[in-house]
Amino acid sequence: MMSVLPPVRRDRIVAELPQCFKKEACLHTRDSFHPKVISACKQQRTGTVGRFKISKVIGRRSFSRQDMHDNRFCKDVFDKNYKATIGVDFEMERFEILGVPFSLQLWDTAGQERFKCIASTYYRGAQAIVITFDLNDISSLEHTKQWLQDALKENDPSSVLLFLVGSKKDLISPSQYALMERDALKVAKEMQAEYWSMSSLTGENVKEFFFRVASLTFESSVLAELEKTNARRIGDVVRINSNDSNLYQSTKKNKSKCCQ
């Protein structure tokens, strides 16, 4: 029998809420997880929270592996020679937040025009959408609005967390950056997204950003789950597993019962 999930790496364990990058454009400014979420995690009442999908949209016409921060994040290597992605790239990460393990799917959809028509397939069911642009190219920032519209076609906009990310910070001078950031913050506010900037070359903000995304996604999913169970007024009666191994055992039991 299988299905025992691999353990979560120690450096993928989150106990405190990672802070936002700019208070001017962020999803919320609380400095810790929502009290309801903390208590739910303590009591192991986090419901079916177990998997999240994050779709990353790259709002540029052409791009290389260098733009994909999450790859840098996942592998801790910087591979310049990687060929441009055809269509889509995928990674999976295990996280543990407030003692609750879960998997994070990272889908990178390509920015090529040709693949635009299929991108929405990949946004479907995503809890968070990350839209990136090149800090050195103002037109790429303009482009993000269009990508956002496409992305939201297959999603309920009210339940999706949005992030706007400027990339290649290492290539831009501080003064130019200040100008760019001003524009980017404006766009982020318009689309109600949280703004970040980073460099995959130097690694600046890469890890911070992903922990922030993972944490906010987790928090909002647990809150949504709690709301759902409260509404149904079954709260504690349906004691849904807090971790996968529990669920595994209970499913196994059910299975054998029905086979008798």
Added chain:
Amino acid sequence: MSSLGMEGTEEAQTPAGDPLALPWDRFSSWLHCICVVGFDLELGQTVEALYPPHAKLTDKEKTSICYLSFPDSNSGCLGDTQFCFRFRQSSGRKSSLHCVLDHMDRDSPVYLKKDPSCFYGYVYFRQVRDKTLKRGYFQKSLVLISKLPYINFFHTVVKQIAPEYFERSDPCLEAACSEIDRWPPPAPGKTLHLPIMGLVIKVRIPTRHDKPGTTQLVDMTPQGDAQISVSLPTIHEVDLFRCFSPVFFHIQLLWELVLLGEPLVVMAPSPSQSSETVLALVGCISPLKYCSDFRPYFTIHDAEFKEYTTRTQAPPSVIFGVTNPFFAKTLQHWPHIIRIGDVKLAGDVPKQVKVKKLKTLKTLDSKPGVYSSYKPYLNKDEEIIKQLQKGIQQKRPSEAQNAILRRHFLELTQSFIIPLERYVASLMPLLKSISAWKSPPQLKPFSQEEFMKTLEKTGPQLTSRLKGDWIGLYRHFLRSPNFDGWFRTRRKEMMQKLEALQLEALCNEDLLIWVQKHTEVESVDLVLKLKNKLALAQKEQLPVSADTLQKLQGQVDTIIQELPDDLQDILLKTTSS
């Protein structure tokens, strides 16, 4: 690699990580190609697109795919339909498989091994009204062509790709192929997370060491996540209960017919019912492999049509599924026919029915049922019938019914095969008869009489409550292609084991001492022999540890160094034949 901490997925992300892997190698370990089959008003069915573009199919293969990818008769099939077919690959085709994969194939259960001579086609067919088209209908199939019999898995994959493709066209297939090309290879025993078109499919590839009948993967997907993640409890099994439900009073008879490799045809109203039923039949004797040809969906255009339907010879040992009413006439002479009607409403309790006389099957509108004059060797298992009937009345979920039926078949097959396994194991020579300096001893020959004698004390009565003529069933089985296939596999495994044991014995000898006591000619002879053995061990994936092989190779190298220089040169260059 370990930094990812995710079982299975890490390899998927690093095509650059394996220096030997070429683009499309990973794709090829799962699929041969993806075809789009459309309907051209002038040409009929045609392959409109092929991915990857360099994939090779002979004209004959393309023709087969075209006919097999569309419903054969006016069965309606409006909307989306999924089914599966199997066809012979053209002769002379070079084995395009990666050597790594053959290595993987070794650890696959025998019924999941790649079929060297056949391809599977996993079809998603869409037929909808479209006034903008001349024909008035949109008719298209997306077909995955693979050597792997992972029916359930590819069913899920094609269901994920096809609707997207029909709506969004080519880049979709390109992206899908590129995603598949980054999947880790289908290594037996591994749990894999395979991303496809925004969905992650979690599967476990079984190994031949798995205990038959155990659930391999438990679905842990919370329901709300169905859009982003799906766990398949099995990669290859079909829902036996659903497939057999139109004929479930006859499961005992059908199991015997399949076990004995009797010619069997399924006449069904649609390709999906035909293919499912054939696959269920073939799968009901698992873990035994069904060794004859089977065609989940067969049409009058098939290359083997004449061969299989001729009246000049006895019908061949084959199971096939058809939908074209034409077959009712062509196959009137067939000994065993299953006729399936349109799907019944769930919860309908089938009434007890008798096996029908073959002569009643004459017209196109014959009633559903099993038509055969076969008398089962074993008595009917009334208990399983009652249990399933009760389940229907109580509205027991289909998965539970399937599990009950699957376990029934498994226990039956195992009860039947265990005495054979036990007897065949006794044909192995004693361990002490293996010597480093002699070729491996021979296996004792299979003797039907001796085997029958063992049945008295250690027959199936030990594990099965079923009564009947087990002896008769064994006698018949020993003449069947399934026995032949099973015995060949066992024999090969045992012979390989003997070779491996001999290699180990050699490895434990000090060959250098031997060489010092023998002439140069004898030493050279030994070196050549050992080289051959080592090559064979690698080629046939003998069950020897890498350690043993390495040690033996070391011994060979040491012997060569003891020989004169000119001989050394020659021996080092000689590659074993």
